[in-house]
Amino acid sequence: MxxxxxxxxxxxxxxxxxxxxxxxxxxxxxxxxxxxDELVGRIQKRTGQAREDIEKAIKESNDCGC
Structure with a gap:
């Protein structure tokens, strides 16, 4: 790649x-x-979501099948 x-x-x-x-x-x-880690922290700060949920969403967004 x-x-x-x-x-x-x-x-x-x-x-x-x-x-x-x-x-x-x-x-x-x-x-x-x-x-x-800082990105996850920024997302947590803005959204209030749990770290695990954010990490899962980031992983899913990277699994774009490209």
Missing amino acids: NTLQIKGNWNIAKGKLKQKWADLTDDDLNYVEGKE
């Missing part, structure tokens, strides 16, 4: 996460680059 494919997959995942949690900003989602 090349860099362009990875970026495309991440853009798809970001779109799915924004659909699920509309309060997320691009800045929140850009936090994922090497900072998954």
